[in-house]
Amino acid sequence: MKKNLLISGDNLDGLNYLLANGWKGEIDLVYIDPPFATGGNFTITNGRATTISNSKNGEVAYADTRKGGEFIEFLRARLMLIRELLSERGSFYLHTDYKIGHYVKVMLDEVFGIENFRNDITRVKCNPKNFERVGFGNIKDLILFYTKTAHPIWHEPRQKYAPEKIATLFPKIDAQGRRYTTVPLHAPGETKNGKSNQPFKGMLPPVGRHWRTGAAALEQWDHDGLIEWSSNGNPRKIIYADASEGGRRQDIWEFKDPPYPQYPTEKNAAMLDLIIKTSSNENSVVLDCFCGSGTTLKAAQNNGRRWIGIDQSDLAIKTTMAKIADNYDALFTERSYTFLPLRPAVIADAK
Numbered sequence: 001m002k003k004n005l006l007i008s009g010d011n012l013d014g015l016n017y018l019l020a021n022g023w024k025g026e027i028d029l030v031y032i033d034p035p036f037a038t039g040g041n042f043t044i045t046n047g048r049a050t051t052i053s054n055s056k057n058g059e060v061a062y063a064d065t066r067k068g069g070e071f072i073e074f075l076r077a078r079l080m081l082i083r084e085l086l087s088e089r090g091s092f093y094l095h096t097d098y099k100i101g102h103y104v105k106v107m108l109d110e111v112f113g114i115e116n117f118r119n120d121i122t123r124v125k126c127n128p129k130n131f132e133r134v135g136f137g138n139i140k141d142l143i144l145f146y147t148k149t150a151h152p153i154w155h156e157p158r159q160k161y162a163p164e165k166i167a168t169l170f171p172k173i174d175a176q177g178r179r180y181t182t183v184p185l186h187a188p189g190e191t192k193n194g195k196s197n198q199p200f201k202g203m204l205p206p207v208g209r210h211w212r213t214g215a216a217a218l219e220q221w222d223h224d225g226l227i228e229w230s231s232n233g234n235p236r237k238i239i240y241a242d243a244s245e246g247g248r249r250q251d252i253w254e255f256k257d258p259p260y261p262q263y264p265t266e267k268n269a270a271m272l273d274l275i276i277k278t279s280s281n282e283n284s285v286v287l288d289c290f291c292g293s294g295t296t297l298k299a300a301q302n303n304g305r306r307w308i309g310i311d312q313s314d315l316a317i318k319t320t321m322a323k324i325a326d327n328y329d330a331l332f333t334e335r336s337y338t339f340l341p342l343r344p345a346v347i348a349d350a351k
């Protein structure tokens with residue numbers, strides 16, 4: 001099995017290195033959060049990361065000075081390589097903002113094919129601000145989600161219902177005080193000769209429909225008190241609020257930036273957990289080639305995925321190491337790690 005890798009240097013070199021060393025088609029998930037073409041530098045002062053791009057003080061963590069077409073072409077060169085590295089079931093997420101994001105989207109459609117565009121996710125990043133400027137307050141950025149093919153890895157994410165919605169969605173209360181609702185035991189579509197077309201307590205599903213599960217499982221649900229019978233003998237499945245996994249996750253996410261970031265523009269770890277759980281399997285390889293403080297890599301490791309991180313900033317590599325080192329055992333038992341000199345762009349191959 002291939003090891004985790006932390007590569008220090010320009011990601012164009014790093015991605016070419018991966019392609020030349022057996023990673024073509026091996027990576028199931030790529031998340032990147034490149035610079036947003038803000039035109040400034042992001043710094044760290046006395047251990048505190050700045051959140052604005054034009055800070056004059058502190059040590060420069062990374063520069064974000066490319067703009068317009070130059071920025072788009074810088075990204076395009078890397079995306080062409082990323083696409084090659086992705087597996088046939090691979091997914092790609094790119095974090096960007098409302099100023100440059102729409103230009104990036106047009107370029108991504110060219111690289112991945114518009115038919116592989118899945119979502120433009122709104123990420124609510126902060127509380128409302130009261131800056132005095134013409135225009136509405138900006139509390140969101142966006143994540144563009146593509147897949148390599150029509151058959152990506154996909155573990156449907158669920159989101160717990162908001163407390164104020166529970167009473168509406170689960171209007172009934174049982175003798176023990178548990179809130180519940182009921183849904184039909186059958187679903188549209190006929191399955192001929194299948195288990196879900198057999199009689200349950202002498203009853204067949206209505207014409208053009210099939211039981212949600214086989215007759216034996218229906219018997220078990222009834223035995224477990226999970227079927228409610230109406231006065232005219234119509235069975236319905238009971239769904240308890242406290243046992244519900246929640247609803248389908250939608251494309252507006254609230255994952256605010258960490259209040260005390262260790263690195264400029266560090267992203268929310270729970271957001272990376274969601275992306276990783278949804279679009280990769282255990283043991284999948286997850287790549288972040290603008291890894292910054294290693295948020296993606298740490299989330300990949302926590303979720304039993306392998307990872308590859310690339311960044312050209314010394315501060316980023318150091319912060320990543322510190323972040324992952326608090327999971328020291330997992331890091332060092334999975335691989336033996338040699339941190340090679342950082343400059344000029346040297347590939348720190350974990351061998």
Ligand SMILES: C[S@@+](CC[C@H](N)C(=O)[O-])C[C@H]1O[C@@H](n2cnc3c(N)ncnc32)[C@H](O)[C@@H]1O
Binds near residue numbers: 010034035063
């Ligand atoms: C927005 S930050 C990533 C923050 C990260 N998502 C986190 O949670 O900490 C962008 C990173 O891309 C890196 N970067 C920019 N251009 C690069 C390049 N050509 N090669 C490698 N890394 C690059 C910067 O050094 C910076 O750390």
